[in-house]
Amino acid sequence: xxxxxxxxMQGLGRHGALTxxxxxxxxxxxxxxxRAAAGEVLWQESADVDLFCVVKEGxxxxxxxxxxxxxxxxxxxxxxxxxxxxxxxxxxxxxxxxMINDGVISPxxxxxxxxxxxxxxxxxxxxxxxxxxxxxxxxERLVYLGRYAAHERLAHFLYELYLRLKRIGAVAENGxxxxxxxxxxxxxxxxxxVHVSRTFSMLRDEGLVVRDRQHVVLPDPQALARLVExxxxxxxxxxxxxxxxxx
Amino acid sequence: xxxxxxxxMQGLGRHGALTxxxxxxxxxxxxxxxRAAAGEVLWQESADVDLFCVVKEGxxxxxxxxxxxxxxxxxxxxxxxxxxxxxxxxxxxxxxxxMINDGVISPxxxxxxxxxxxxxxxxxxxxxxxxxxxxxxxxERLVYLGRYAAHERLAHFLYELYLRLKRIGAVAENGxxxxxxxxxxxxxxxxxxVHVSRTFSMLRDEGLVVRDRQHVVLPDPQALARLVExxxxxxxxxxxxxxxxxx
DNA sequence: AGAGATTCATAACGCAGGTTATAGACGAGA
DNA sequence: TCTCGTCTATAACCTGCGTTATGAATCTCT
Numbered sequence: 001x002x003x004x005x006x007x008x009m010q011g012l013g014r015h016g017a018l019t020x021x022x023x024x025x026x027x028x029x030x031x032x033x034x035r036a037a038a039g040e041v042l043w044q045e046s047a048d049v050d051l052f053c054v055v056k057e058g059x060x061x062x063x064x065x066x067x068x069x070x071x072x073x074x075x076x077x078x079x080x081x082x083x084x085x086x087x088x089x090x091x092x093x094x095x096x097x098x099m100i101n102d103g104v105i106s107p108x109x110x111x112x113x114x115x116x117x118x119x120x121x122x123x124x125x126x127x128x129x130x131x132x133x134x135x136x137x138x139x140e141r142l143v144y145l146g147r148y149a150a151h152e153r154l155a156h157f158l159y160e161l162y163l164r165l166k167r168i169g170a171v172a173e174n175g176x177x178x179x180x181x182x183x184x185x186x187x188x189x190x191x192x193x194v195h196v197s198r199t200f201s202m203l204r205d206e207g208l209v210v211r212d213r214q215h216v217v218l219p220d221p222q223a224l225a226r227l228v229e230x231x232x233x234x235x236x237x238x239x240x241x242x243x244x245x246x247x
Numbered sequence: 248x249x250x251x252x253x254x255x256m257q258g259l260g261r262h263g264a265l266t267x268x269x270x271x272x273x274x275x276x277x278x279x280x281x282r283a284a285a286g287e288v289l290w291q292e293s294a295d296v297d298l299f300c301v302v303k304e305g306x307x308x309x310x311x312x313x314x315x316x317x318x319x320x321x322x323x324x325x326x327x328x329x330x331x332x333x334x335x336x337x338x339x340x341x342x343x344x345x346m347i348n349d350g351v352i353s354p355x356x357x358x359x360x361x362x363x364x365x366x367x368x369x370x371x372x373x374x375x376x377x378x379x380x381x382x383x384x385x386x387e388r389l390v391y392l393g394r395y396a397a398h399e400r401l402a403h404f405l406y407e408l409y410l411r412l413k414r415i416g417a418v419a420e421n422g423x424x425x426x427x428x429x430x431x432x433x434x435x436x437x438x439x440x441v442h443v444s445r446t447f448s449m450l451r452d453e454g455l456v457v458r459d460r461q462h463v464v465l466p467d468p469q470a471l472a473r474l475v476e477x478x479x480x481x482x483x484x485x486x487x488x489x490x491x492x493x494x
Numbered sequence: 495a496g497a498g499a500t501t502c503a504t505a506a507c508g509c510a511g512g513t514t515a516t517a518g519a520c521g522a523g524a
Numbered sequence: 525t526c527t528c529g530t531c532t533a534t535a536a537c538c539t540g541c542g543t544t545a546t547g548a549a550t551c552t553c554t
Contacts, residue, residue, distance in 0.1 A: 064390055067476040072390045086386070089376045094383055125336075128375065132336045135382045138389060139333075139341065143311050143319045145392040146437030150541070181501065190393030192542050197503060213501090213550080229314040397511070428531065439512055444533060446511095460520080460531090 022120050029116070030054055030106040038179075042083065042097040042105070049093055051107045052084035058103015059179055062086065062095040063187070073188035075138065076100075076161070076180070080168050085131050088113075101179040145190050148228075150199045153189045156228040158209060162218055175217040269367050276363070277301055277353040285426075289330065289344040289352070296340055298354045299331035305350015306426055309333065309342040310434070320435035322385065323347075323408070323427070327415050332378050335360075348426040392437045395475075397446045400436045403475040405456060409465055422464040 033056055036042065042053065045064060060077040074095055077083050083105075087093050099105075117124040140160075144153045158178075165176045182200070183193040191199070203209040208224055210217040218224055280303055283289065289300065292311060307324040321342055324330050330352070334340050346352075364371040384407075391400045405425075412423045429447070430440040438446070450456040455471055457464040465471055 064386075066390065066394055068394070070394045072393045074386060074389065086379075086382065089372075089379045090383075094386065128378075129336045131375075131378060131382070132333075135333065135378070135385065136337075136341055138382065138385055139311075139321060142321065142385060142389045142392060143313065145389060146319045147313055147315070147317045183501080193502085194504090194543075195541055197501095198541090201503075430531085440532090441513075441534090442511055444531095448533075 019120075019122070022123055025116050025120060025123060029108045029112060030056070032108070033104050033106045036060075036099045036103050036105050038099055038101045040099045042099065043093055045093055045096045047093045047096075049084070049087045049090055049110065051109060052082060052088075052113060054106045054108070055079050055081050055083060056104040056106055058105075059100040060097055060103070060105075061100055061184070061188070062097045064095050071187045072190070073184060075134070076188065078161075078164055078168065079103075079170070082130060085127075085134060088131065100184070141188075150189070150191055150195055151202055152228055153191065154185070154196065154199045155203065155208065155224050156230065157185065157189060158216065158218065159221065159224045159228055159230055162221060162224075173217070174219065174221060175215060177214050178216045179214055266367075266369070269370055272363050272367060272370060276355045276359060277303065279355070280351050280353045283307075283346045283350050283352050285346055285348045287346045289346065290340055292340055292343045294340045294343075296331070296334045296337055296357065298356060299329060299335075299360060300344075301353040301355070302326050302328050302330060303351040303353055305352075306347040307344055307350070307352075308347055308431070308435070309344045311342050318434045319437070320431060322381070323435065325408075325411055325415065326350075326417070329377060332374075332381060335378065347431070388435075397436070397438055397442055398449055399475055400438065401432070401443065401446045402450065402455065402471050403477065404432065404436060405463065405465065406468065406471045406475055406477055409468060409471075420464070421466065421468060422462060424461050425463045426461055 036058065038058075042060065043051075055077050057079055059079075060083060062074045062077070062083070064072045064074065066072060074086075077097075083097055086095060113127075117127065137160075140156075144156050148156070161178065162171060162174075162176065165171045170176055180188075181193075182196040185191075186193045186196045189196070200209065200211060204211065207219060208227070210219060224230075283305065285305075289307065290298075302324050304326055306326075307330060309321045309324070309330070311319045311321065313319060321333075324344075330344055333342060360374075364374065387403075387407075391403050395403070408425065409418060409421075409423065412418045417423055427435075428440075429443040432438075433440045433443045436443070447456065447458060451458065454466060455474065457466060471477075
């Protein structure tokens with residue numbers, strides 16, 4: 001799991017050839033890795049925007065604390081993801097970010113990001129693509145919050161994680177580790193922790209999800225995908241050819 | 248309402264001086280205006296991505312049609328907004344777009360957008376800012392879908408429209424025209440049309456919203472804002488200084 | 495190894511909001 | 525002016541999910 005540095009390159013660079021300089025620029029982003037403990041808050045809402053991070057190990061999530069005492073988790077970050085792009089261009093953080101479990105992150109500065117954009121059109125395009133893809137994932141979540149029932153939300157959530165983890169080689173025999181508590185899952189899906197538990201039981205009874213603490217197995221991923229009519233365009237879609245021309 | 252062409256410039260250019268050439272580039276985007284009738288579908292989900300549009304008159308919305316027969320409205324577009332940025336970088340539309348009422352739109356091509364980005368770093372930065380701001384509005388909606396009750400969702404929705412319309416001078420004496428049906432509002436807020444009606448009645452009884460068909464008045468906008476703890480950072484926040492340095 | 499804190503499963507109960515139904519108000523077109 | 529279709533208001537009824545509670549299992553710290 002330590003060679004995930006390259007995942008960023010895969011994610012950003014798949015659609016166009018990266019030059020050796022591009023690769024150097026990318027690797028430079030990861031020169032300052034540090035450990036981050038479970039629960040550590042990387043930054044709070046409204047903090048100044050100074051850093052972005054590459055997640056190298058562990059999971060993180062971005063969230064909003066609400067006036068009514070509840071929390072909404074906006075996105076779960078996996079190894080290889082870039083944290084903080086949400087705030088790109090803003091002076092203040094729109095959401096807080098915290099680690100879910102112990103991990104390693106590589107912070108880099110606003111400054112570094114601007115330089116990278118200035119030096120490599122290919123990477124600039126890739127970064128825009130990253131932002132747009134994140135927006136697409138957010139949209140997908142929004143649709144599920146607005147119009148689907150609890151079991152569909154949970155199934156969709158698990159299947160999305162499954163696909164994303166598979167991309168980075170963190171799935172074995174349809175199983176993966178999921179360090180999120182049911183409370184946190186509820187905060188992501190707009191459900192109470194109790195109902196998340198109920199819903200897990202339901203999916204278990206239907207043979208769709210087997211779970212033992214943090215270990216999750218999807219015995220039949222296709223069945224899950226059918227249940228949620230999973231639209232994976234937003235995860236795997238290739239960029240348009242017009243976009244390539246931009247490089 | 249016909250001079251709204253300039254709104255795009257206001258929205259993108261407020262944070263940095265635009266050169267005369269920048270302005271020309273922007274005006275070039277609006278050379279081909281055409282009428283669009285209420286209900287007209289500008290494009291469907293999964294269609295090829297070819298065009299973007301500036302809305303010059305009228306309202307539009309982007310939406311997803313779901314397998315369970317319902318619809319989720321993702322965003323309402325007002326005069327001066329750019330439609331289609333959601334799909335920037337994708338080969339296929341992630342969402343359909345339709346007109347709410349009669350209006351005028353100015354389509355421009357992928358090609359034009361790329362040229363504009365290539366020629367003017369200031370405009371490129373502005374466009375990224377537009378995308379990020381849209382993402383922020385989407386996030387705000389997501390939070391409300393996940394963690395707030397019907398009356399809070401509706402109040403927030405109305406107040407956001409109020410602010411956006413005020414920016415473009417479409418509010419008079421705290422009142423504005425809202426061409427959305429209650430069914431459409433429900434599709435945006437993840438509620439049934441019946442419950443939207445109930446909730447309007449509730450807000451009316453509390454003196455927060457007066458409504459007669461399409462005419463809406465917010466007698467005390469501040470009271471509404473308090474109800475929803477409105478966070479207008481994402482609408483008005485100035486860009487970070489680092490971002491300015493990028494121009 | 496023991497104590498306290500977290501997490502999870504399941505049950506009981508209540509309510510916000512979905513669904514269906516009905517009737518009035520309004521708008522477009524003949 | 526009449527008709528038909530769309531939109532809205534309100535009522536009656538039902539259910540999915542929130543809330544609260546309890547006990548068991550697991551983790552953490554010493």
